[in-house]
């Protein structure tokens with residue numbers, strides 16, 4: 001299941017998408033994110049019957065991704081996003 005966290009406004013799309021089919025709840029994204037956007041929860045809010053933990057984006061951050069993620073915004077001399085890089089199962093996509 002694709003879990004979308006974020007919003008769209010006049011300046012663009014600001015979404016983090018977690019493919020819960022690939023997420024194993026390891027928490028590496030939470031460790032890598034400088035803005036502490038991710039958490040790992042035992043019960044998937046989108047799939048309560050899921051047997052393993054899953055990553056989510058913290059509720060109080062979801063409507064602030066443009067600002068929270070600003071320090072990672074891709075430029076020609078900036079490396080790939082830490083969250084995307086940290087996820088070994090390639091479960092994370094960012095609208096950037």
Ligand code: SF4
Nearest residue numbers: 023024026027029087
């Ligand atoms: S790093 Fe990837 S697999 Fe691990 S908790 Fe985060 S989204 Fe899930």
Ligand code: SF4
Nearest residue numbers: 033035069072082083
């Ligand atoms: S882009 Fe940066 S601040 Fe935003 S979720 Fe990924 S690691 Fe965290």
